[in-house]
Amino acid sequence: MTSMSHTHVASADGNASAVSGSRQQAPQRVPSRVRLSLIMMLGVYPIITALLYVVLPLTAGWAIWQITLVVVPMMVPMIVFGLTPFIQKTFGRFIQVPAKR
Template sequence: MTQPTRFSRPRFALLVLAGVYPLITAILYVVFPLTEDWFIWQRTLVIAPLMVSIMIWGLIPGVQRAFGGFINVRAGRPGE
Protein backbone atom coordinates (compact mmCIF):
# COMPACT_ATOMS: atom_id res chain seq x y z
CA MET A 1 0.00 0.00 0.00
CA THR A 2 1.32 3.44 -0.87
CA GLN A 3 1.64 6.16 1.73
CA PRO A 4 -0.29 9.38 1.20
CA THR A 5 1.74 12.38 0.11
CA ARG A 6 1.46 16.05 0.89
CA PHE A 7 2.43 18.94 -1.38
CA SER A 8 5.35 20.91 0.10
CA ARG A 9 4.89 24.60 -0.71
CA PRO A 10 8.34 25.63 0.60
CA ARG A 11 10.09 23.06 -1.61
CA PHE A 12 7.98 24.04 -4.61
CA ALA A 13 8.67 27.75 -3.99
CA LEU A 14 12.41 27.11 -3.75
CA LEU A 15 12.45 25.20 -7.04
CA VAL A 16 10.34 27.81 -8.84
CA LEU A 17 12.65 30.55 -7.53
CA ALA A 18 15.64 28.62 -8.85
CA GLY A 19 13.99 28.60 -12.28
CA VAL A 20 12.59 32.13 -12.22
CA TYR A 21 15.86 33.88 -11.42
CA PRO A 22 17.77 32.82 -14.56
CA LEU A 23 14.59 33.18 -16.62
CA ILE A 24 13.95 36.82 -15.67
CA THR A 25 17.66 37.60 -16.01
CA ALA A 26 17.68 36.24 -19.57
CA ILE A 27 14.48 38.11 -20.46
CA LEU A 28 15.94 41.37 -19.13
CA TYR A 29 19.14 40.88 -21.16
CA VAL A 30 17.03 40.46 -24.30
CA VAL A 31 14.39 43.15 -23.68
CA PHE A 32 16.47 46.00 -22.23
CA PRO A 33 18.63 46.66 -25.32
CA LEU A 34 15.51 46.66 -27.50
CA THR A 35 13.70 49.12 -25.22
CA GLU A 36 16.43 51.58 -24.20
CA ASP A 37 14.28 54.70 -24.55
CA TRP A 38 11.13 53.24 -23.01
CA PHE A 39 9.75 54.06 -19.56
CA ILE A 40 10.00 51.30 -16.96
CA TRP A 41 6.22 50.72 -17.02
CA GLN A 42 6.41 50.07 -20.76
CA ARG A 43 9.19 47.55 -20.30
CA THR A 44 7.27 45.70 -17.61
CA LEU A 45 4.22 45.70 -19.87
CA VAL A 46 6.28 43.59 -22.29
CA ILE A 47 8.14 41.51 -19.71
CA ALA A 48 5.25 40.53 -17.39
CA PRO A 49 3.08 38.65 -19.93
CA LEU A 50 6.16 36.95 -21.36
CA MET A 51 7.34 35.88 -17.90
CA VAL A 52 3.91 34.65 -16.79
CA SER A 53 3.38 32.68 -20.01
CA ILE A 54 6.74 30.95 -19.72
CA MET A 55 6.09 30.14 -16.07
CA ILE A 56 2.56 28.78 -16.57
CA TRP A 57 3.19 26.66 -19.67
CA GLY A 58 6.87 25.80 -19.21
CA LEU A 59 8.60 26.33 -15.89
CA ILE A 60 5.94 25.20 -13.41
CA PRO A 61 4.89 22.04 -15.29
CA GLY A 62 8.57 21.23 -15.79
CA VAL A 63 9.32 21.62 -12.09
CA GLN A 64 6.34 19.45 -11.15
CA ARG A 65 7.31 16.77 -13.67
CA ALA A 66 11.02 16.70 -12.84
CA PHE A 67 10.79 17.13 -9.05
CA GLY A 68 7.41 15.57 -8.23
CA GLY A 69 8.92 13.15 -5.74
CA PHE A 70 10.76 15.94 -3.95
CA ILE A 71 7.75 18.27 -3.85
CA ASN A 72 5.19 15.65 -2.75
CA VAL A 73 6.58 14.40 0.55
CA ARG A 74 5.16 11.49 2.50
CA ALA A 75 2.51 12.66 4.95
CA GLY A 76 3.49 12.58 8.59
CA ARG A 77 7.20 13.29 8.19
CA PRO A 78 8.36 15.64 10.94
CA GLY A 79 9.53 19.07 9.89
CA GLU A 80 7.46 19.18 6.72
Protein backbone atom coordinates in the same frame (compact mmCIF):
# COMPACT_ATOMS: atom_id res chain seq x y z
CA MET B 1 -17.59 -17.74 2.17
CA THR B 2 -15.86 -14.60 3.46
CA SER B 3 -16.40 -11.16 2.16
CA MET B 4 -13.77 -8.43 2.07
CA SER B 5 -14.76 -4.95 3.02
CA HIS B 6 -14.07 -2.29 0.43
CA THR B 7 -13.82 1.42 0.98
CA HIS B 8 -14.25 3.89 -1.86
CA VAL B 9 -11.50 6.48 -1.90
CA ALA B 10 -11.38 9.52 -4.16
CA SER B 11 -8.03 9.99 -5.83
CA ALA B 12 -6.39 13.32 -6.66
CA ASP B 13 -8.06 13.37 -10.08
CA GLY B 14 -11.52 12.89 -8.50
CA ASN B 15 -12.03 9.27 -9.59
CA ALA B 16 -13.27 6.90 -6.90
CA SER B 17 -11.56 3.57 -6.51
CA ALA B 18 -12.20 0.60 -4.28
CA VAL B 19 -9.51 -0.10 -1.71
CA SER B 20 -9.45 -3.43 0.04
CA GLY B 21 -9.66 -3.23 3.82
CA SER B 22 -6.83 -5.74 4.15
CA ARG B 23 -4.22 -3.73 2.21
CA GLN B 24 -1.96 -1.13 3.73
CA GLN B 25 -2.43 2.26 2.07
CA ALA B 26 0.60 4.27 1.07
CA PRO B 27 0.98 7.41 3.17
CA GLN B 28 -0.70 10.39 1.55
CA ARG B 29 1.69 12.98 0.19
CA VAL B 30 1.12 16.69 -0.30
CA PRO B 31 3.21 19.35 -2.05
CA SER B 32 5.63 21.29 0.12
CA ARG B 33 5.22 24.97 -0.68
CA VAL B 34 8.71 25.73 0.60
CA ARG B 35 10.34 23.12 -1.64
CA LEU B 36 8.22 24.16 -4.64
CA SER B 37 9.08 27.84 -4.12
CA LEU B 38 12.81 27.08 -3.92
CA ILE B 39 12.76 25.06 -7.16
CA MET B 40 10.58 27.71 -8.85
CA MET B 41 13.04 30.45 -7.88
CA LEU B 42 15.88 28.48 -9.46
CA GLY B 43 13.88 28.25 -12.70
CA VAL B 44 12.30 31.71 -12.77
CA TYR B 45 15.55 33.62 -12.18
CA PRO B 46 17.21 32.63 -15.49
CA ILE B 47 13.96 33.23 -17.41
CA ILE B 48 13.60 36.76 -16.06
CA THR B 49 17.29 37.49 -16.52
CA ALA B 50 17.31 36.30 -20.14
CA LEU B 51 14.16 38.27 -20.97
CA LEU B 52 15.64 41.43 -19.44
CA TYR B 53 18.85 41.00 -21.45
CA VAL B 54 16.72 40.86 -24.61
CA VAL B 55 14.16 43.55 -23.75
CA LEU B 56 16.22 46.23 -21.96
CA PRO B 57 18.32 47.27 -24.99
CA LEU B 58 15.13 47.58 -27.03
CA THR B 59 13.38 49.66 -24.37
CA ALA B 60 16.13 52.08 -23.32
CA GLY B 61 14.60 55.20 -21.85
CA TRP B 62 11.22 53.60 -21.11
CA ALA B 63 9.61 53.80 -17.68
CA ILE B 64 9.87 50.65 -15.57
CA TRP B 65 6.11 50.01 -15.77
CA GLN B 66 6.35 50.03 -19.58
CA ILE B 67 9.21 47.54 -19.58
CA THR B 68 7.29 45.32 -17.16
CA LEU B 69 4.26 45.55 -19.44
CA VAL B 70 6.40 44.03 -22.22
CA VAL B 71 8.22 41.40 -20.11
CA VAL B 72 5.29 39.93 -18.15
CA PRO B 73 3.25 38.66 -21.13
CA MET B 74 6.35 36.80 -22.38
CA MET B 75 7.39 35.52 -18.97
CA VAL B 76 4.08 34.14 -17.67
CA PRO B 77 3.44 31.62 -20.50
CA MET B 78 7.05 30.43 -20.25
CA ILE B 79 6.53 29.70 -16.57
CA VAL B 80 2.98 28.30 -16.76
CA PHE B 81 3.40 26.12 -19.86
CA GLY B 82 7.13 25.36 -19.73
CA LEU B 83 8.75 25.70 -16.34
CA THR B 84 5.95 24.50 -14.06
CA PRO B 85 5.25 21.22 -15.94
CA PHE B 86 9.00 20.59 -16.17
CA ILE B 87 9.40 21.09 -12.41
CA GLN B 88 6.40 18.87 -11.62
CA LYS B 89 7.72 16.08 -13.86
CA THR B 90 11.36 16.33 -12.85
CA PHE B 91 11.15 17.28 -9.17
CA GLY B 92 7.70 15.93 -8.24
CA ARG B 93 9.04 13.35 -5.81
CA PHE B 94 11.19 15.96 -4.09
CA ILE B 95 8.32 18.44 -3.80
CA GLN B 96 5.84 15.90 -2.36
CA VAL B 97 6.14 15.30 1.39
CA PRO B 98 4.14 13.00 3.69
CA ALA B 99 0.89 14.60 4.88
CA LYS B 100 0.62 15.44 8.56
CA ARG B 101 -2.10 13.57 10.34
